[in-house]
Amino acid sequence: MKPDNRLLTILALLAGLLFLSPVLYSIWMSFQTATAYYTGGFEFTLDNYGRAIGQYNFARYLFNSLLVSGLVTLIGITVATMAAFAFARFDFPGGNLMFGAVVATLMIPSHISLIPNYLTLAGVGLLDTYAGLILPAISNGFAAFFLRQYIRGIPRALDEAAYMDGATPLKVLWRVIVPLARPAILSMGLYIFITEWNSYIWPLVAVGDQDLYTLQVGLARLYRINPGEGPIDWPLVMAASTITLLPVIAGFVLVERHLVRGITMGAVK
Amino acid sequence: MTSKLQSTLAISAFALLASATSASAQVTVEFWHSFGGSSGEALAQIIENFEAANPDITIEAEHVGNYEDIVTQLQAAIPAGREPDAVIMEVTRYGLFAERGILTDLTAYLEADPLRDELYDFAREIGVYNGKNYIIPFNSSTPVVYYNKDIFDRAGFAEEPSLETFDDILAAAQQITDELGDEGVFGIAAPGQFARWGLVMSNDSNLIDPQSGEVLLDAPNTIEAYEWMASLVHEHEVASVDNVTDEDTGGDAFLAGRVGINFASTGNYGSAREALGENLVVRPMPCNKVCSVPIGGAGIGILESADQDVKDAAYQFMSFAANPESNAIWFSATGYMPINRSTAEQPLAADALESKPGIDVAINQLDFAQGRPRPPVVTWMRSSEYDLWQAMALGQRTVEDTLTEFAARTRDEADRLAR
Amino acid sequence: MLRKLTPYLLALPLMAFIAVFTYIPILTSLDLSFREWDFMSPDRPFVGLDNYTQLLNTHEFWNALRVTALFAVISVPIRLLLAIGIASFLVRETAASRLLRGALFLPSVTSTVSIAVVFSWVFATDYGMANALLSLFGLPKITWLQSPTLALWVIIIVNTWKQLGYDIIIYIAGLQAVPTELYDAAAVDGGRRFHVFRRITVPLVMPTTYFLLVVSVIEAFQIFTIVDVMTQGGPAGSTNMLVNMLYRIGFTLFDIGQGSALAVMLFVLLIVLAVIKSRVLGRKVHYEA
Numbered sequence: 001m002k003p004d005n006r007l008l009t010i011l012a013l014l015a016g017l018l019f020l021s022p023v024l025y026s027i028w029m030s031f032q033t034a035t036a037y038y039t040g041g042f043e044f045t046l047d048n049y050g051r052a053i054g055q056y057n058f059a060r061y062l063f064n065s066l067l068v069s070g071l072v073t074l075i076g077i078t079v080a081t082m083a084a085f086a087f088a089r090f091d092f093p094g095g096n097l098m099f100g101a102v103v104a105t106l107m108i109p110s111h112i113s114l115i116p117n118y119l120t121l122a123g124v125g126l127l128d129t130y131a132g133l134i135l136p137a138i139s140n141g142f143a144a145f146f147l148r149q150y151i152r153g154i155p156r157a158l159d160e161a162a163y164m165d166g167a168t169p170l171k172v173l174w175r176v177i178v179p180l181a182r183p184a185i186l187s188m189g190l191y192i193f194i195t196e197w198n199s200y201i202w203p204l205v206a207v208g209d210q211d212l213y214t215l216q217v218g219l220a221r222l223y224r225i226n227p228g229e230g231p232i233d234w235p236l237v238m239a240a241s242t243i244t245l246l247p248v249i250a251g252f253v254l255v256e257r258h259l260v261r262g263i264t265m266g267a268v269k
Numbered sequence: 270m271t272s273k274l275q276s277t278l279a280i281s282a283f284a285l286l287a288s289a290t291s292a293s294a295q296v297t298v299e300f301w302h303s304f305g306g307s308s309g310e311a312l313a314q315i316i317e318n319f320e321a322a323n324p325d326i327t328i329e330a331e332h333v334g335n336y337e338d339i340v341t342q343l344q345a346a347i348p349a350g351r352e353p354d355a356v357i358m359e360v361t362r363y364g365l366f367a368e369r370g371i372l373t374d375l376t377a378y379l380e381a382d383p384l385r386d387e388l389y390d391f392a393r394e395i396g397v398y399n400g401k402n403y404i405i406p407f408n409s410s411t412p413v414v415y416y417n418k419d420i421f422d423r424a425g426f427a428e429e430p431s432l433e434t435f436d437d438i439l440a441a442a443q444q445i446t447d448e449l450g451d452e453g454v455f456g457i458a459a460p461g462q463f464a465r466w467g468l469v470m471s472n473d474s475n476l477i478d479p480q481s482g483e484v485l486l487d488a489p490n491t492i493e494a495y496e497w498m499a500s501l502v503h504e505h506e507v508a509s510v511d512n513v514t515d516e517d518t519g520g521d522a523f524l525a526g527r528v529g530i531n532f533a534s535t536g537n538y539g540s541a542r543e544a545l546g547e548n549l550v551v552r553p554m555p556c557n558k559v560c561s562v563p564i565g566g567a568g569i570g571i572l573e574s575a576d577q578d579v580k581d582a583a584y585q586f587m588s589f590a591a592n593p594e595s596n597a598i599w600f601s602a603t604g605y606m607p608i609n610r611s612t613a614e615q616p617l618a619a620d621a622l623e624s625k626p627g628i629d630v631a632i633n634q635l636d637f638a639q640g641r642p643r644p645p646v647v648t649w650m651r652s653s654e655y656d657l658w659q660a661m662a663l664g665q666r667t668v669e670d671t672l673t674e675f676a677a678r679t680r681d682e683a684d685r686l687a688r
Numbered sequence: 689m690l691r692k693l694t695p696y697l698l699a700l701p702l703m704a705f706i707a708v709f710t711y712i713p714i715l716t717s718l719d720l721s722f723r724e725w726d727f728m729s730p731d732r733p734f735v736g737l738d739n740y741t742q743l744l745n746t747h748e749f750w751n752a753l754r755v756t757a758l759f760a761v762i763s764v765p766i767r768l769l770l771a772i773g774i775a776s777f778l779v780r781e782t783a784a785s786r787l788l789r790g791a792l793f794l795p796s797v798t799s800t801v802s803i804a805v806v807f808s809w810v811f812a813t814d815y816g817m818a819n820a821l822l823s824l825f826g827l828p829k830i831t832w833l834q835s836p837t838l839a840l841w842v843i844i845i846v847n848t849w850k851q852l853g854y855d856i857i858i859y860i861a862g863l864q865a866v867p868t869e870l871y872d873a874a875a876v877d878g879g880r881r882f883h884v885f886r887r888i889t890v891p892l893v894m895p896t897t898y899f900l901l902v903v904s905v906i907e908a909f910q911i912f913t914i915v916d917v918m919t920q921g922g923p924a925g926s927t928n929m930l931v932n933m934l935y936r937i938g939f940t941l942f943d944i945g946q947g948s949a950l951a952v953m954l955f956v957l958l959i960v961l962a963v964i965k966s967r968v969l970g971r972k973v974h975y976e977a
Binding site for chain 1: 782934
Binding site for chain 3: 341344345347348365366369371510511513514649652653656659660662663665666671674678681685686688
């Protein structure tokens with residue numbers, strides 16, 4: 001492999017910054033006062049964040065997004081791993097059919113369930129609740145499929161040895177499979193978390209109570225209704241947008257490799 | 270001695286009972302409304318007065334958005350069971366909710382209320398659907414013509430031009446755009462939906478026939494009026510496309526002194542006066558073929574799903590909000606018309622009529638104002654009209670094709686809703 | 689006995705969620721599409737194919753279909769061409785290429801709403817970045833999002849900006865699967881870069897291209913968020929995509945029957961595309977030109 005060329009690295013850095021410049025500029029703008037922004041100056045302030053978090057309720061939205069995405073990830077990955085284990089390790093009547101049904105969900109566009117899910121949850125009084133946000137997002141066919149393939153790659157001899165020692169299937173799953181499948185579980189967990197964090201249309205229809213808004217819905221609404229009078233307060237909107245972006249960007253920097261691996265594996269399926 | 274003891278006991282028992290009932294009678298009414306800015310402050314004042322007079326009732330008011338947003342939110346709230354107890358409903362859009370049994374029939378309440386005879390006839394009429402009362406009037410309006418005198422002066426009008434016909438209006442808007450276009454000033458704001466309806470009426474037509482309920486969207490005079498309105502934007506370019514893609518911006522630009530003429534509800538008087546001061550001039554709507562303006566605004570309805578004690582409390586509030594004192598606060602702050610016959614005698618109202626020129630234009634238009642029908646299909650028709658107006662105003666589709674198809678769909682929709 | 693039940697118990701939670709929130713809704717949508725309902729009436733009368741025929745008679749439906757198809761037909765090739773070009777530069781594992789890959793990939797995992805909001809500012813008429821750049825060159829302001837001809841292009845640009853990184857990563861994975869000897873051989877032959885690209889790279893990643901092509905088309909037909917935030921389908925319906933129309937009919941006009949009919953039609957369309965995908969990909973997995 002060729003040694004890293006410093007000039008090329010700098011050029012790449014510049015190209016990357018240029019590509020991301022709208023977002024970078026929006027973050028910069030979020031630290032400016034509105035007057036300075038509109039008159040072309042710069043004046044540092046944290047006031048936009050103060051207002052977004054306080055007056056415009058973004059602390060609550062952040063909490064909601066973390067709670068909902070966190071629970072969806074936790075429950076989603078548990079359910080998917082259990083099912084993946086069943087499909088990978090057990091030969092049971094109906095198993096193939098069930099697995100087929102799981103894989104088929106990858107083809108089913110989500111819009112078809114929008115109205116019915118609304119009605120289902122309304123029927124049991126779960127609209128405008130955290131449960132209403134979480135439940136329809138739990139099943140993730142891709143994660144189940146991906147984990148099943150991964151678990152099949154783990155030598156069966158390891159399970160057998162554990163069964164010899166008298167372990168129950170649950171123990172085998174917990175003690176043998178989960179530790180060995182950790183990289184796959186981690187990248188799928190990340191994938192579920194990001195998908196849920198960014199999810200928009202379902203929280204948009206499922207929740208009317210502002211106290212339950214997620215960041216995505218809160219941000220879209222803040223931008224759309226433009227609470228002040230006169231022109232849009234862009235620095236305020238960008239502070240809210242930065243709050244929405246930052247956790248994912250931070251997570252991305254930490255775990256980019258896992259994510260890329262998960263996504264490319266999905267493509268080569 | 271014994272009798273004294275007895276009476277003491279009786280009094281304390283009574284006091285105990287009274288305090289117990291008043292504690293248990295603490296009622297909260299969740300109320301959705303559409304008023305922000307200075308109108309929102311006036312409403313908050315009325316609510317505060319009401320709560321001071323009725324300490325056992327709390328009005329939990331929420332600004333949900335505009336009339337259209339309220340309709341949308343309410344429909345979404347019904348299957349979810351999250352509807353409020355009382356809601357502001359625009360006068361043409363509540364028929365659907367009355368028809369579906371969502372709104373409470375308030376006829377008995379109003380019959381028993383002295384308010385019934387205090388209300389002007391035009392105001393009481395807005396609450397009647399199929400012979401029953403479903404909303405109690407709160408804010409009534411007609412559209413008016415606002416213009417900015419400073420802009421007229423700078424555009425070279427030595428005296429006020431006639432603003433009687435569509436041609437007059439176009440000529441004035443044209444002159445402003447020609448003279449001041451370089452400064453980013455437009456002659457006129459593209460009319461919002463309420464004003465569009467009014468302009469259609471001044472062209473001797475309507476969207477729906479008030480008597481027969483027939484859909485008139487494709488009547489020749491309706492088409493002609495829409496053609497004129499659309500031409501302001503895409504042909505003569507005297508109105509900005511921004512007001513077409515976002516109707517609120519037309520009013521904002523007028524307040525900011527970047528538009529010469531604005532057709533809007535008299536309810537905008539308060540904010541316009543605040544922004545433009547003495548430069549604000551108010552004139553009646555044009556009489557292109559006839560003089561005819563729609564009565565708009567909204568009333569407050571009660572949801573059938575609310576508990577009886579909440580309904581009673583909500584009605585008490587609605588009646589309070591329409592009394593002369595409240596109505597005077599509301600009228601002088603916003604410019605919405607007085608709905609109560611005694612409002613004008615209130616010092617606040619008399620003072621506003623005295624010191625706020627033009628606030629009475631809408632009231633004087635009442636001679637040729639008309640109520641509008643409110644069959645269930647109007648809710649659908651008004652929601653759908655926005656996008657079609659965009660297409661026409663931006664010159665994407667011809668007015669005739671668009672309105673012909675729209676009329677047919679509205680008739681279909683009306684049939685479906687009647688099933 | 690318990691042993692026999694084990695796999696069922698393990699799979700049960702996932703299967704239950706899938707049944708309730710994915711499969712039964714398809715049937716519910718189908719059922720509702722033959723009915724007339726507005727969320728409020730106590731009954732939902734059966735109206736046969738009325739919802740479908742009425743939908744097919746509206747200008748709005750055909751406009752939304754046309755706009756969505758136009759969006760797919762324009763944006764997908766642009767994405768793929770840019771992606772394969774950029775990927776061929778970034779395939780080597782150097783610090784520079786890793787850095788750039790990271791930057792390009794970042795938007796595809798960040799919030800779509802945020803991106804749409806940021807680009808609403810970029811393309812704002814007043815105080816927007818795009819018009820500020822134009823004014824540097826003395827050019828007049830453009831009303832990007834208020835223009836029926838430009839708004840769709842703005843949506844395409846934003847969507848491309850967001851999705852490009854994903855396409856690039858997939859192409860890089862595809863390219864890295866190509867034996868490096870092929871490149872080395874071409875380089876030794878003194879093949880020029882573009883020549884290598886056209887004669888070797890493009891044919892070799894054909895399977896990846898097929899995959900991305902179909903996935904992106906399916907995705908394009910489901911675009912919603914960017915449009916909802918930036919234009920809500922306007923101006924004058926010029927960016928009104930099928931899912932945005934569905935949302936409007938279902939959750940603004942509350943015509944549940946017609947909304948469901950639209951959902952069913954879009955569903956059938958996307959399933960057909962998905963089936964084509966599995967057919968095509970099944971056949972083209974081998975390296976062939």
